[in-house]
Amino acid sequence: MRGAPTHRGRPVDVARLNAVEPPRAAAPFPFLVVPGYTPRFGWRAGLHPRAALRLETALGDLRGGLAPAVIVSGGAVHSDDNEAILMREWLLARGVEPARILVEPCARHSTTNLRNAGRMLLELGAREALIVTSAGLAGQGRYFGHPWISTFHLRCVVELGYRVGELERLSAVHVRFRPSPDVLRPGPRDPKDP
Secondary structure (H helix, E strand, C coil), X not given: CCCCXXXXXEECCHHHHCCCCCCCCCCCCCCEEEECCCCCCCCCCCXXXXXXXXXHHHXXXXXXXXXXXXXXXXXXXXXXXXXXXXXXXXXXXXXXXXHHEEEECCCXXXXXXXXXXXXXXXXXXXXXXXXXXXXXXXXXXXXXXXXXXXXXXXXXXXXXXXXXXXXXXXXXXXXXXXXXXXXXXXXXXXXXXX
């Protein structure tokens, strides 16, 4: 498999981690999606504080009933630490049941976070999710929430060959995500497509 995920040098058993059927409940969204955060420079290992802030928001959203389950997305990008595994551990340590957490441990940047999470959503029969991310002028909420202005859609087309879906800003840290069926296609422009 191309792009097989690892955490601290060991393979990640995605099938085992995601073996439990996520809960279904009457909620505004079927899933939250939390992209990881690892800056290119100045961060060596562990969960970045910005990723922890995203998780704090997601934890409140889970407890508040916005969604019954969460997809954490991120790979081992700039260190041996796998972001999705670290985020899963963070949520488990705060009492979130394992069945409520799905792991997407292959993404390397924002485009592949949403492509890979979009694949998971469609395969699970979900048509949308709520992205939980960072606020601020340079925050990912702005990047995803204004995809034409921020050039996120353009970056997807250049890197993946298609847009990953429709994005709608709901707040500074929440973006509605409706994945495109195109995410199910193999990525000819992405040699590490899992």
